[in-house]
Amino acid sequence: MNCVVQTEKLDFSYGERSILENLSIQMKKGLFYSIIGPNGSGKTTLLKLIARLLPTEHKRVFINGDDIDKLKPKDMAKRVSVVPQITDMQYEFSVYDIVMMGRAPYTSRFGKANTVDEESVVKAMKETGVYAFRDKKITQLSGGELQRVILARAIAQETEIMLLDEPISHLDIGYQYEISELVYDLCKTKGITVINIVHDLNIAMRYSDQIFMLKDGAIYGAGKPEDVITKTSIKDVYAVDVELIDHPTMKDKKVVVK
Numbered sequence: 156m157n158c159v160v161q162t163e164k165l166d167f168s169y170g171e172r173s174i175l176e177n178l179s180i181q182m183k184k185g186l187f188y189s190i191i192g193p194n195g196s197g198k199t200t201l202l203k204l205i206a207r208l209l210p211t212e213h214k215r216v217f218i219n220g221d222d223i224d225k226l227k228p229k230d231m232a233k234r235v236s237v238v239p240q241i242t243d244m245q246y247e248f249s250v251y252d253i254v255m256m257g258r259a260p261y262t263s264r265f266g267k268a269n270t271v272d273e274e275s276v277v278k279a280m281k282e283t284g285v286y287a288f289r290d291k292k293i294t295q296l297s298g299g300e301l302q303r304v305i306l307a308r309a310i311a312q313e314t315e316i317m318l319l320d321e322p323i324s325h326l327d328i329g330y331q332y333e334i335s336e337l338v339y340d341l342c343k344t345k346g347i348t349v350i351n352i353v354h355d356l357n358i359a360m361r362y363s364d365q366i367f368m369l370k371d372g373a374i375y376g377a378g379k380p381e382d383v384i385t386k387t388s389i390k391d392v393y394a395v396d397v398e399l400i401d402h403p404t405m406k407d408k409k410v411v412v413k
């Protein structure tokens with residue numbers, strides 16, 4: 156099958172507590188996938204399993220048909236970049252150093268960055284609007300600035316798959332749309348497969364080719380945004396009454412809480 160990312164009857168437990176059960180999903184090249192679902196429904200756990208940040212059994216997660224358990228760390232890093240949820244980063248690295256870390260899979264262990272690496276880093280910093288503070292320490296950045304730096308690092312990594320865990324949660328409304336637009340554009344112009352966890356349903360509606368809606372560690376719905384985000388699904392999954400309203404000039408519907 157022509158899948159870039161595939162999970163096959165994926166289970167995961169934290170100790171005795173089952174988080175994901177029997178999850179089989181398939182994702183195709185160059186599409187933008189959003190993962191939505193309430194707090195605690197297993198979105199981050201799923202993303203971490205695909206990124207190999209949590210252990211799986213053999214033959215549960217595949218990238219281009221290869222069992223990720225069998226891939227060397229560098230191979231994995233050339234294929235998959237991750238924009239994790241922002242946690243405190245207390246390291247005294249500069250913005251430039253952090254973005255350059257995205258080039259690690261392409262340099263030898265003690266190797267120096269070459270011109271290609273430097274160009275890639277500068278381009279990623281400019282795309283995400285962090286070039287102006289490239290020499291600042293990351294401990295001196297706001298949450299939103301740091302979030303864009305981490306995105307720049309993933310862009311500089313130049314992978315075919317990008318996994319993002321709420322990349323816009325700390326951003327102001329301007330950057331929320333700008334960064335969503337940028338990631339969507341990377342997906343469309345470079346054929347990158349994007350898997351993006353997002354809470355804002357209107358953003359998910361606008362910037363997704365396909366959506367997976369999780370409820371209690373299982374897929375509640377999968378498909379096109381307008382087929383997955385409905386009054387009924389939002390009520391069932393989030394226990395919230397919403398209306399889906401046609402916008403006078405935009406083609407995607409808007410979710411409004413009643």
Ligand SMILES: Nc1ncnc2c1ncn2[C@@H]1O[C@H](COP(=O)(O)OP(=O)(O)OP(=O)(O)O)[C@@H](O)[C@H]1O
Binds near residue numbers: 192
């Ligand atoms: N390290 C851990 N140890 C034990 N339980 C965990 C751990 N990490 C997450 N969990 C639990 O697993 C469940 C799923 O968590 P996960 O982070 O995957 O959910 P999520 O859908 O991403 O939630 P949110 O929207 O709040 O980020 C939650 O109930 C959470 O408390």
